[in-house]
Amino acid sequence: MAIAAVFIMYALFLAVGWFAARKVKDGSATDMIVAGRAMPLWIATLTMTATWVDGGYLLGTAEGTYKSSVALGMQGGLCFGVSLILGGLFFAKRMRQFEFTTLIDPFEARFGKYWAAVLFLPAMLGEVFWSAELLVAIGSTLAVMIGMKLSVAILLSAIVIIAYTMLGGMWSVAYTDAIQLGLVAIGLLVALPFVFEATGGLGNILHDYHAARPDRFGVFPPWQSNHGFWTTQSIINWWDVSAMLVFGGIPWNCYFQRVLSCQTPKRAQQHSILAGLLTIAFTIPPLLLGLAAFRFAWAPNLLAELQAQPSQTLPMIFQYVTPPLVGILGLGAIIGAVTSSFSSSILSAGSMFTWNFCHRLIRPDLSLLHMKRLLRMAIVMLGVAATVMAFKVQSVQALWFFTSDLIFVLLFPQLVFALFDPKVNRIGSVVAFCVSLLLRLGGGEPLFDLPPLIPYPELVSFLLPGDPQAWYDGTTLLFPYKTVAMLMGFVLLPIVSRLTAKWSPALPLKNVTQA
Incomplete structure (x- = not known):
């Protein structure tokens, strides 16, 4: 029955994608990439929310709450929501006013197309690695809940999502996102009463969690170490990660693709703020399910399995509680969350590859018809690449985390000053980029077996409480060096630009071309 439900859902997604494809049958590449800038407010709000409420969001909220604390469980959803609200308040309206086509366009306007091609790399890699991580998430969920082979689940999901994304581009993704977000809401909300009944009610759930973990019940960590779960290092690390999620969540093309699809700049701003509020609201159901998992009387074998794989908290609740x-319906919620984000990320990566690399850099004379065909080929090519990575790469999640770091450290300062500082230039951008990259890599990277090269805790030991060695967890550095690297880019970009204005005049912010 569950397998049949999965096939029915995938057939529904294909049907909706085919329906939406009729909107772009005779349209240009603009229809595929930014929906002809004609997307209504309600659709834009739903597709933005669906993109951020992904499988990692749902699974991570339940896992973090069950395994660690409320603050760690809510961190992702809360920060994503705040990121969307800040993006709406400060970035969405300005990007839409200039009618850019992708995130990379303001970089090209300010710094030239060749340096923009360098900035394009972390942006595109982040989307592709995110796509691969999402495929692993959906494959693992189907394997746990219905016993489908991991390889079959990944391949089936990839084929369906690539197909409907290729058919209609942004319109297909937006309409299927609306359906998928509905599945998420229904699956989570219908499950709550049954889970509460099986665990003694919401009051008992909250009481038991608070009694067992009094120092882990707050939405935010304490301001000072309580010499228990929250140490000074873990508190500062929570805020460091939160800064990365909030500000690093803005310079993603999948975010601006929805912003740029809106009908007017005002609507672009409104939809981002509304989506941020919805994203925060969607944190509550998986949070409550994570709390319930902590109280539920699991059979010994299931408890051992859950403690060994806390990432399966949500699927195991749906399966056994x-x-x-x-x-x-719960399975549908997880599938809906993952598929909506996967389609968004491969469309986003394909759009940047087609528009900024193939068209703006390689073939400026590319016709709109050829561009649309090339975009469809890019969606397939990048979707296949993400699928291969999901099969072959040992830790796709680690790759995605690393590229997300780079987007926060490298692209956020570039975007802020490209949009709001008329005096920045290419030299300032290059210097800020290179210094921030060196400072980020200087903190080490376990993915590449790179130990910390810059002794950050020792360098600022006069500012830190306790022993500087307490800021090392094996080969991992707990010091907020990523935020430091990003802030250094913030400082250097405007200063170096002004010092080198004689050799590299500032370029105006403008729409480089019309799609």
Whole structure:
């Protein structure tokens, strides 16, 4: 029954994608990339929310709450929501006013197309690695809940999502996102009453969690170490990661693709703020399910399995705590969350590759018809690449985390000054980029077995409480060096630009071309 439900959902996604494709049948590349800048407010709000409420969001909220604390469980959803609100308040309206086509366009206007091609690399890699990580998430979920082979689940999901994304581009993604977000809401909300009944009610759930973990019940960590769960290092690390999620969540093309698809600059601003509020609201159901998992009387073998793999908290609740039909709805919620984000990320990567690399850099004379064909080929090519990585790469999640770091450290300062400082130039951009990259890599990277090269804790030991060695966890550095690297880019970009204005005049912010 569950397998049949999965095939029905995928057939529905294909049907909706085919329906939406009729909107771009005779249209230009603009229809595929930014929906002809004609997307209504309600659709834009739903597709933005669906993109951020992904599988990692749902699974991570339940896992973090069950395994660690409320603050760690809510961190992702809360920060993503704040990121969307800040993006709406300060970035969305300005980007839409200039009618840019992708995130990379303001970089090209300010710094030239060749340096913009360098800035394009972390942006595109982040989307592709995110796509691969999402495929692993959906494959693992289907394997746990219905026993489908991991390879089959990944391949089936990739084929369906690539197909409907290729058919209609942004319109297909937006309409399927609306359906998928509905599946998320239904699956989570229907499950809550059954889970509460199986665990003694919401009051008992909250009481038991607070009694067992009194120092882990707050939405935010304490301001000072309580010499228990929250140490000074873990508190500062929570805020460091939060800064990365909030500000690093803005310079993603999948975000601006929705902003630039809106009908007017005002609507672009409104939809981002509304989506931010919805994203925060969607944190509550998986948070409550994570709290319930902590109280539920698991069988010994299931408890051992859950403690060994806390990332499976949400799938195991749907499988073992709710009735079978409700469990299928829960499976639909997870599938909806993951597929909506995967389609968004491969479309985003394909759009940047087609528009900024192939068209703006390689073939400026590329016709709109050829561009649309090239975009469809890019979606397939990048989708296949993400699928291969999901099969072959040992830790796709680690790759995605690393590229997300780079987007925060490298691209956020570039975007802020490209949009708001008329005096920045290419030399300032290059210097800020290179210094921030060196400072980021100087903190080490376990993915590449790179130990910390810059002794950050020792250099600022006069500012830190306790022993500087307490800021090392094995080969991992707990010091907020990523935020330091980003802030250094913030300082250097405007200063170096002004010092070198004689050799590299500032370029105006403008729409480099019309799609």
